[in-house]
Amino acid sequence: MGSKIIYEIKNLTHSYGKGPQTLDIDYLKICEGSVTGLVGPNGSGKSTLLRILAFLEPYTGGSLSFEECSDTSADVVDIRKKVTYLLQNSYLLKRSVFENIAYGLRLRNETEDLTERVHDSLERVGLSPKKFAQRPWYRLSGGEVQRVALAARLALHPKVLILDEPTANVDESSALLVKNAAVSAWKEWGTTVIVATHDLAWLTEVSTDIISLYRGRIVGHGTENLVHGPWIRENGSVVRELSDGQKIHALSSGREDHSAVVINPSDISVHRIPSGPVTEMNILKGTVTSMTLERATGCALISVQVGDIVLKSRMTVDKMKEDMISPASEVILTFSPENVRWI
Numbered sequence: 220m221g222s223k224i225i226y227e228i229k230n231l232t233h234s235y236g237k238g239p240q241t242l243d244i245d246y247l248k249i250c251e252g253s254v255t256g257l258v259g260p261n262g263s264g265k266s267t268l269l270r271i272l273a274f275l276e277p278y279t280g281g282s283l284s285f286e287e288c289s290d291t292s293a294d295v296v297d298i299r300k301k302v303t304y305l306l307q308n309s310y311l312l313k314r315s316v317f318e319n320i321a322y323g324l325r326l327r328n329e330t331e332d333l334t335e336r337v338h339d340s341l342e343r344v345g346l347s348p349k350k351f352a353q354r355p356w357y358r359l360s361g362g363e364v365q366r367v368a369l370a371a372r373l374a375l376h377p378k379v380l381i382l383d384e385p386t387a388n389v390d391e392s393s394a395l396l397v398k399n400a401a402v403s404a405w406k407e408w409g410t411t412v413i414v415a416t417h418d419l420a421w422l423t424e425v426s427t428d429i430i431s432l433y434r435g436r437i438v439g440h441g442t443e444n445l446v447h448g449p450w451i452r453e454n455g456s457v458v459r460e461l462s463d464g465q466k467i468h469a470l471s472s473g474r475e476d477h478s479a480v481v482i483n484p485s486d487i488s489v490h491r492i493p494s495g496p497v498t499e500m501n502i503l504k505g506t507v508t509s510m511t512l513e514r515a516t517g518c519a520l521i522s523v524q525v526g527d528i529v530l531k532s533r534m535t536v537d538k539m540k541e542d543m544i545s546p547a548s549e550v551i552l553t554f555s556p557e558n559v560r561w562i
């Protein structure tokens with residue numbers, strides 16, 4: 220697994236028919252063997268981007284290259300063999316679990332060791348082949364359907380696995396099995412995984428890059444804090460009042476359409492008890508809700524509930540231990556309005 224680029228996007232735009240622009244991406248590269256997370260509010264363009272990356276949706280402008288080949292229309296059939304895509308609500312073919320998983324392999328004439336591959340895929344998603352292989356499609360729970368659908372993709376040993384909110388409609392134990400199965404493909408076969416999910420804690424742990432989308436644009440790499448309005452003008456600055464009355468101060472952008480901001484977690488400091496007087500303009504009280512080890516940086520990412528929003532702060536593990544920050548700690552967040560960026 221190196222840093223060979225598998226996808227490269229330049230000035231890509233997309234709209235549905237004559238509708239408004241849904242995507243406008245200046246540049247994006249995805250490396251082979253990486254785990255890329257895609258986050259963003261509803262309607263920000265995650266599914267559209269994933270369908271474009273799966274070559275299921277044409278784009279309107281710009282370019283997309285796959286394995287250094289930019290004229291992807293020429294070998295879309297070939298590419299589809301390498302790229303598999305799993306939806307939030309998968310459906311199965313009206314046949315047994317075994318035949319559902321075997322289907323893709325039969326299509327590709329990869330029927331050597333068929334039973335073994337089907338059974339291995341079932342085990343990867345936590346379904347016992349003995350119990351499930353001969354089950355008909357209609358005797359499965361929603362979570363099992365999703366896992367069989369994933370097993371059918373995994374059986375192909377895909378080069379790229381694209382997952383669109385794969386755990387949105389399944390319970391926690393199925394979700395964990397789906398996530399572990401995706402990670403196992405990445406570990407064993409070097410599968411490039413691209414996943415849209417709201418499960419930020421998991422993404423932080425496993426991903427090498429997180430792309431944050433907002434209104435069709437990439438607004439940050441990594442787990443940027445995104446804070447929506449309403450923003451109001453107050454004594455020369457622009458503020459967002461939180462549900463508990465605390466305020467986030469930003470510098471005026473000079474425009475009237477103040478809508479949303481991003482704040483890099485590295486720009487937010489967390490203090491258990493401030494060691495001296497705090498001079499930052501933004502001083503917010505909150506409670507630590509979760510802490511994760513961020514794979515991409517090796518740092519701790521601390522999520523803090525402040526009023527109605529959650530802000531994440533990045534700090535070294537040593538500093539975190541030194542300051543005795545742990546879940547449920549009451550903490551104080553400080554950051555400068557200059558680090559609150561309009562998007």
Ligand SMILES: Nc1ncnc2c1ncn2[C@@H]1O[C@H](COP(=O)(O)OP(=O)(O)OP(=O)(O)O)[C@@H](O)[C@H]1O
Pocket residue numbers: 235238241259260261262263264265266267268
């Ligand atoms: N088939 C379609 N025809 C027209 N507009 C669409 C279509 N699919 C999505 N859109 C619009 O494109 C925009 C981006 O939608 P998309 O589904 O990519 O967002 P998303 O980030 O996946 O959202 P969600 O979190 O709700 O899944 C939205 O404004 C949506 O209304």
Ligand SMILES: [Mg+2]
Pocket residue numbers: 265266267383
């Ligand atoms: Mg979507």
